[in-house]
Amino acid sequence: MGIVPACVAQVALDVPLDMAFDFRLPPGVSATPGTLVVVPFGRTQRVGVVVGLAAQSQVPEGRLRDVVRVVDDLAALDEQTLGLLSFCAQYYQRPLGEVLLTSLPPRLRQARRRRLRLPEPHAAPPHVIPDTAPTLTTEQADAVGRLRQHLGQFRASLLHGVTGSGKTEVYLQLIEAALALDKRALMLVPEIGLTPQLEGRVRARFPGERIALLHSQLGEGARAAEWVAAQSGSARIVLGTRLAALAPVPGLGLIVIDEEHDASYKQQDGLRYSARDVAIRRAQLAGVPVILGSATPSLESWANAAAGRYDLVSLTRRAMPDARLPRVSPVDTRADRPAEGLSNALLRALKDRVARGEQSLVFVNRRGFSPVLFCRACAWHAECTRCSANLVLHREDGRLRCHQCGLARPTPARCGQCGSPDLAPVGHGTQRLEEALHAALPGARIARVDRDAAARRGAVAATLAKLAAGSLDIVVGTQMLAKGHDFPRLTLVGIVDADAALYAADFRASERLFALLSQVAGRAGRAGTGGEVLIQTDFPGHPLYAAVAAHDYAGFAEACLAERRSASWPPYAHLAILRAESRDKALALAFLRTAARIARGLGSPVEVFDPVPAAVERRAGLERMQLLVRASSRQALQPFLARWREALDQRAERRVRWALDIDPLDT
Ligand SMILES: [Zn+2]
Numbered sequence: 306m307g308i309v310p311a312c313v314a315q316v317a318l319d320v321p322l323d324m325a326f327d328f329r330l331p332p333g334v335s336a337t338p339g340t341l342v343v344v345p346f347g348r349t350q351r352v353g354v355v356v357g358l359a360a361q362s363q364v365p366e367g368r369l370r371d372v373v374r375v376v377d378d379l380a381a382l383d384e385q386t387l388g389l390l391s392f393c394a395q396y397y398q399r400p401l402g403e404v405l406l407t408s409l410p411p412r413l414r415q416a417r418r419r420r421l422r423l424p425e426p427h428a429a430p431p432h433v434i435p436d437t438a439p440t441l442t443t444e445q446a447d448a449v450g451r452l453r454q455h456l457g458q459f460r461a462s463l464l465h466g467v468t469g470s471g472k473t474e475v476y477l478q479l480i481e482a483a484l485a486l487d488k489r490a491l492m493l494v495p496e497i498g499l500t501p502q503l504e505g506r507v508r509a510r511f512p513g514e515r516i517a518l519l520h521s522q523l524g525e526g527a528r529a530a531e532w533v534a535a536q537s538g539s540a541r542i543v544l545g546t547r548l549a550a551l552a553p554v555p556g557l558g559l560i561v562i563d564e565e566h567d568a569s570y571k572q573q574d575g576l577r578y579s580a581r582d583v584a585i586r587r588a589q590l591a592g593v594p595v596i597l598g599s600a601t602p603s604l605e606s607w608a609n610a611a612a613g614r615y616d617l618v619s620l621t622r623r624a625m626p627d628a629r630l631p632r633v634s635p636v637d638t639r640a641d642r643p644a645e646g647l648s649n650a651l652l653r654a655l656k657d658r659v660a661r662g663e664q665s666l667v668f669v670n671r672r673g674f675s676p677v678l679f680c681r682a683c684a685w686h687a688e689c690t691r692c693s694a695n696l697v698l699h700r701e702d703g704r705l706r707c708h709q710c711g712l713a714r715p716t717p718a719r720c721g722q723c724g725s726p727d728l729a730p731v732g733h734g735t736q737r738l739e740e741a742l743h744a745a746l747p748g749a750r751i752a753r754v755d756r757d758a759a760a761r762r763g764a765v766a767a768t769l770a771k772l773a774a775g776s777l778d779i780v781v782g783t784q785m786l787a788k789g790h791d792f793p794r795l796t797l798v799g800i801v802d803a804d805a806a807l808y809a810a811d812f813r814a815s816e817r818l819f820a821l822l823s824q825v826a827g828r829a830g831r832a833g834t835g836g837e838v839l840i841q842t843d844f845p846g847h848p849l850y851a852a853v854a855a856h857d858y859a860g861f862a863e864a865c866l867a868e869r870r871s872a873s874w875p876p877y878a879h880l881a882i883l884r885a886e887s888r889d890k891a892l893a894l895a896f897l898r899t900a901a902r903i904a905r906g907l908g909s910p911v912e913v914f915d916p917v918p919a920a921v922e923r924r925a926g927l928e929r930m931q932l933l934v935r936a937s938s939r940q941a942l943q944p945f946l947a948r949w950r951e952a953l954d955q956r957a958e959r960r961v962r963w964a965l966d967i968d969p970l971d972t
């Protein structure tokens with residue numbers, strides 16, 4: 306121990322170590338927990354967050370380095386945000402420094418950057434055309450009345466509303482009520498749900514408010530500016546995707562989680578957090594209500610409502626006068642064999658709509674032209690050399706692409722195995738359906754919306770604008786089209802190739818399929834015109850399709866929950882997955898075998914499965930394996946995970962990359 310320094314800052318940095326580093330605060334420089342500082346790190350400098358202060362350090366005087374400077378154009382992270390982020394670090398088993406730093410926009414993590422210009426309080430953009438609240442339906446008014454009572458206290462409510470029932474209007478009125486109490490509101494939407502349409506609606510309703518918009522598609526400068534607008538309190542409404550769940554919002558009064566069942570709320574790498582679960586925790590810490598909205602709630606939330614942990618508020622009818630839920634019928638594709646993906650029944654229905662000047666949506670959850678290129682002579686098919694995945698044919702540019710790793714190569718003229726030129730695309734993607742529709746319905750105005758189309762800047766927005774303006778007859782698309790859009794003239798939805806998901810191995814597959822089909826079906830007939838949905842299937846009698854047709858979420862959920870209970874899957878159990886990847890499969894497997902042995906040796910009340918290959922076994926040249934553990938409660942799982950991780954940290958094997966995934970969505 307050297308001479309006692311005047312003051313020592315304990316600084317968390319984004320390093321893979323669960324510890325804080327001591328730095329000397331130069332005389333006259335002060336900091337509090339949450340202050341951002343620039344510190345020397347090796348030969349470079351880094352931004353860190355002060356997590357503690359001490360009178361002296363264990364680090365010998367000669368080796369204790371000075372804080373370079375305090376970041377003074379940004380306020381310290383407040384206590385509530387620090388509390389939330391520490392909770393995340395602990396719960397998701399990640400180093401605190403990593404969590405604190407990755408919660409900041411990339412620009413604010415840079416040790417050298419230009420000074421920020423702080424936003425003007427409440428400055429709203431000038432070009433918004435204000436919009437007034439519509440008259441609520443009785444159900445909506447009841448919902449607003451009930452939910453408003455919770456302002457000022459923690460309460461989780463599940464707003465279960467059928468598609469088109471006007472959930473967004475309920476959120477907007479509650480946000481208004483929170484603002485009237487001089488509180489701020491945080492609204493989370495899934496990645497795919499944050500459409501210009503929704504953003505415009507929020508802006509139009511609150512024309513005088515500065516709204517902070519937080520999502521990963523923003524440029525670095527804009528993202529930092531929006532984050533600062535949230536942190537400084539200049540914005541009273543914070544609207545964003547999952548990363549907004551971690552942004553500081555002072556004087557928070559309300560949290561809304563739209564489409565709470567959506568898988569994009571779960572981060573799939575680094576801090577693998579569930580923004581929904583974190584937001585609920587946040588509401589609890591802040592003592593404010595949280596509203597989870599969905600037409601097809603996650604089974605976790607539905608079970609919470611059934612158990613009385615959440616309030617259940619239902620909207621059972623569509624909000625527009627005369628708008629009914631669409632009529633959903635299966636098309637038996639064993640009898641009506643689709644040619645080029647389209648059954649006669651669907652084609653007839655499409656023709657009718659085109660003739661009547663109504664719009665249709667053809668949904669297939671697969672982009673590209675065809676998912677497999679087969680050799681008819683020897684049954685060889687094109688596979689990615691780096692992944693265990695088929696290469697998808699994209700005819701626009703004549704390339705085969707891997708949807709896992711992005712590998713692209715020219716379409717071969719001959720079979721890679723026997724040399725036969727007889728190569729056939731099998732299965733239908735969006736591009737192939739678009740082509741088939743052009744051929745079958747000459748003259749119809751057809752467009753496509755999927756990730757390939759979205760790669761061209763503004764292309765999707767332009768298509769959606771055309772659809773809204775009525776200058777399109779048919780749009781072909783993936784789940785990008787499934788939610789968040791209102792097209793009054795859209796009266797027909799055709800669903801192609803949904804069957805594959807019926808028998809997927811993942812225990813969540815049917816929950817996801819039901820939600821997806823209900824969302825897509827929900828696009829039809831949202832205004833007064835009656836909507837129709839045709840599902841092409843080889844299994845027209847399948848109970849899942851029957852439940853979609855009956856718009857019977859509750860019945861479907863109860864049947865699913867009964868299955869989950871008997872098989873001990875969530876929400877009746879809690880899971881964690883240890884994921885490992887390596888160039889060498891044997892190493893990944895050996896690592897997981899050791900991990901399983903350690904886990905079993907800890908004597909915790911958890912069930913440790915055997916290592917298995919991941920769903921996509923090889924991706925970008927890495928072999929991927931996983932190990933599942935299951936516990937009856939979080940209280941049993943959490944202490945086990947902490948001990949397990951500590952033991953695994955000590956076995957670091959450089960050639961194996963591993964990570965814990967708590968409450969995984971993909972098993
Ligand atoms: Zn061949």
Ligand SMILES: [Zn+2]
Pocket residue numbers: 689690691692694707708709710711712924925
């Ligand atoms: Zn690949």
